[in-house]
Amino acid sequence: MRKTAAAMVFLAIAAAVIFYVLTIPSRLDRELLASIDAGDPLKGERIFWAGGCASCHAEKGSKGDARKLLGGGLALATPFGTFHAPNISPDKGSGIGEWSGEDFANAMLKGVSPNGSHYYPAFPFTSYARMEVSDIADLWAYMKSLPAVSRPNLAHELPLPFQLRRGLGLWKLLFLSDQDIAGIDASNPKLALGQYLVEGPGHCGECHTPRNLIGGADKARWLGGGPAPEGNGRIPNITSGGKNISVWSETDIVNYLETGFTPDFDAVGGSMVEVQENLSRLTAQDREAIAAYLKALPAQR
Amino acid sequence: MNKLFLGVAAAAMLFSGFAHADAIADRKAMMKEKNGAQMGALVKFAKGETPYDAAAVVAALTEMRTGTATFGDLFPAGSETGGETTASPKIWEDMAGFKAALVKFHGDLDAAIAAAPADQAALGAVLGSVGGNCKSCHESFRVMKN
Numbered sequence: 001m002r003k004t005a006a007a008m009v010f011l012a013i014a015a016a017v018i019f020y021v022l023t024i025p026s027r028l029d030r031e032l033l034a035s036i037d038a039g040d041p042l043k044g045e046r047i048f049w050a051g052g053c054a055s056c057h058a059e060k061g062s063k064g065d066a067r068k069l070l071g072g073g074l075a076l077a078t079p080f081g082t083f084h085a086p087n088i089s090p091d092k093g094s095g096i097g098e099w100s101g102e103d104f105a106n107a108m109l110k111g112v113s114p115n116g117s118h119y120y121p122a123f124p125f126t127s128y129a130r131m132e133v134s135d136i137a138d139l140w141a142y143m144k145s146l147p148a149v150s151r152p153n154l155a156h157e158l159p160l161p162f163q164l165r166r167g168l169g170l171w172k173l174l175f176l177s178d179q180d181i182a183g184i185d186a187s188n189p190k191l192a193l194g195q196y197l198v199e200g201p202g203h204c205g206e207c208h209t210p211r212n213l214i215g216g217a218d219k220a221r222w223l224g225g226g227p228a229p230e231g232n233g234r235i236p237n238i239t240s241g242g243k244n245i246s247v248w249s250e251t252d253i254v255n256y257l258e259t260g261f262t263p264d265f266d267a268v269g270g271s272m273v274e275v276q277e278n279l280s281r282l283t284a285q286d287r288e289a290i291a292a293y294l295k296a297l298p299a300q301r
Numbered sequence: 302m303n304k305l306f307l308g309v310a311a312a313a314m315l316f317s318g319f320a321h322a323d324a325i326a327d328r329k330a331m332m333k334e335k336n337g338a339q340m341g342a343l344v345k346f347a348k349g350e351t352p353y354d355a356a357a358v359v360a361a362l363t364e365m366r367t368g369t370a371t372f373g374d375l376f377p378a379g380s381e382t383g384g385e386t387t388a389s390p391k392i393w394e395d396m397a398g399f400k401a402a403l404v405k406f407h408g409d410l411d412a413a414i415a416a417a418p419a420d421q422a423a424l425g426a427v428l429g430s431v432g433g434n435c436k437s438c439h440e441s442f443r444v445m446k447n
Contacts, residue, residue, distance in 0.1 A: 233387070233444030260436050265337040265344070267432070269387075269439025276436075 023169025025112040028105055036101035036137045044142025047135045049281040050201040051128070053143075055274045056085040070095070071149035076122050080215060081158035083122040091148035104140045105133065111172065118168035120156065121175070121215065127203035129178045135201070175216040181205070182222055184296050194293025197286060198223075202279075207235045207271070224300030233270065241299030253291035254284070325384035328375035335368030340432065347424045358424055359417050362431075366410040373403045389444045399442055406434040 048054075054067040056074045071094075072087040089095040096104070103114040111118060111125035119125060161167060181199050186192050198204045209217045210226030225237035240246050244262070245253070252263045257279045260268040268276045279287060339361045345351040346358055376392055376399070392399045409430050418424040 228444065233389075236445055261340070261344075261432075264333075265340040266332075267435030267439050269436070269443040270389075270445055271440075272445075273436050273440035 019166075019170075022173060023118075023166050025116050025118050025169065026110060027112055027116075028102075028110060030102065032133060033102050033105050035134065036105050036140065039101075039134075039137030039139070039141030041138070041141040041145045043135075044138035044140070046282060046286075047131075047139040047201055048142050049278045050197055050286070051139065052201075052203065052275060052278050053088070055271075055278065057088050068146050069149050070143070070146060071151035072153060073151070075154075078122065078215075080162050081156060083120060083156045083158075084154035086153040087149060087151050088143070089146060089149040089151075090144050091150050094150055094152050095148060096143075097148060101137065101140050104143075105136050108136050108139075109133075109178070111168075111176065118165045118172065120162075120165070120168065121171070124203040124206045126176055126217065127200060127206060129176055130180070130196070130200035132196075171214065171216070174214075181219055182293075182297050184293065190289050190292050191296055193286070194289035194291070194296075197282075197290055198293055202290070204238070208238050221300055223294070223297060228270075237300055238294055239297045239300045240295060241301045245294055246299075250288070250291040250295055253294060254287045257287045257290065258284075324375045324377055324380045325386045325388075328372065328388075329384075329386075331369060331372055331375065335365055336435070339365040339368075340428075340435070343424065343428055347421055347428055349421055353421055353424075355417065355419055359414060362410060362414045362427075365431075366407060366414060369403075370407070373400050387443050387445065389442045392442050399438075402434070402438045402442070406431075406438065409434060 053070065054062075056076065057070040057072050058067045059069065059071065060074055062069070070087065070089040071091075072085045074085040076083040076085065087095040090097040092098055099107075099114055106112045106114075107119065107123075108125060108128045108131065110129070111121065111123065113119060180186070180195060182195060184191050184195060186195070205217055205223060207228075208223045208225060209219070210221050210224060212218050223238050225235050225242060228235050236242055236244060238245050248256070248263060256262055256268070257276060259280070260273065260276045262268075279290070342351070342361050343358065346353055346361075376388065376396075378393070380386070381388065381390060381393055413427040413431055416423070416427060418427045
């Protein structure tokens with residue numbers, strides 16, 4: 001009897017230690033980040049629009065230069081609870097004005113906060129993890145140049161057990177990867193650029209790929225569409241198995257991303273409006289690369 | 302008893318579906334023929350893909366304006382679902398906001414018709430203001446379904 005109890009205690013301690021070790025928030029190697037403070041803000045603006053930062057961190061419905069005021073505010077209702085996008089403006093009190101470049105890189109590439117806790121994947125570091133350090137450096141330089149907004153953050157509204165961030169360490173072991181997803185011809189520079197923009201900063205898969213029961217992307221159905229995270233609609237399949245991409249040419253896709261109009265002059269709607277307006281600020285070459293990548297993807301049904 | 306209730310409820314849902322199928326079909330057709338098709342023709346003029354014809358431009362703008370005059374009436378209670386509608390529930394939650402968006406759209410069209418754009422550049426500017434309504438209204442009041 002006593003032996004059994006001792007064995008149970010031992011097992012419980014062993015499990016706790018394993019959990020502790022597996023869920024340690026891991027930061028990036030400092031050497032990798034040697035150039036993090038030498039970014040170019042002019043180049044960073046392109047990454048800012050590609051990354052869609054303003055869609056969650058700027059005031060909902062704001063236009064023009066107000067998109068660069070990153071005081072946070074969007075409430076993201078998900079099956080796991082409601083997340084409130086934080087202030088990521090350079091404000092010293094309520095924003096990220098006290099962060100170092102290393103802090104920023106660890107948030108973007110590892111989903112780890114400056115104080116060493118895990119971020120929830122409502123923040124799409126699961127995609128940003130594929131970004132080049134040089135792009136992170138340029139983006140950081142750009143974001144530091146934006147106006148500071150003083151606006152305190154709202155706490156996320158989550159039920160237990162999701163309030164406990166430590167458990168996200170296990171989730172990250174399953175779903176956080178910096179590897180390419182779609183098997184396409186990476187020797188083609190246009191396709192490689194499209195793959196980078198879509199799978200990395202563009203984080204298209206966060207909505208256009210269905211999620212499994214614990215909220216991880218179902219990569220076997222990459223960009224195959226799924227139920228909308230909010231509301232009663234569906235997020236379209238954007239592979240050539242989908243209703244639109246199957247019949248649109250690359251030029252049609254480029255035109256849609258630039259103007260918001262489909263080939264038969266239906267207009268972009270819902271949360272894609274903000275995405276399209278962000279993508280309209282990239283270069284024509286970027287939009288052409290995205291279109292080529294989408295057409296080259298394996299068709300999902 | 303439960304079965305009977307479910308049967309009656311299902312019949313009622315089916316019936317209301319049929320009763321409003323025409324509103325859904327009508328608004329879908331109006332959107333396609335009066336907005337989409339006219340916008341397509343106008344963009345061709347603006348891009349120079351069709352030789353510029355000022356009278357035809359005003360005619361297309363007018364067709365869009367008069368053809369959609371009753372658009373706001375095609376969302377009666379009970380037409381929230383069915384017929385592959387992509388109308389967002391927000392239309393019924395905020396009918397005043399929806400109607401206000403239509404008033405703005407029609408106001409921009411009236412201004413465009415009055416301006417009678419004389420060349421590609423003038424039409425481009427007009428389409429910027431008119432076309433912005435497509436996106437802003439769809440952003441708030443439409444959901445994707447495919």
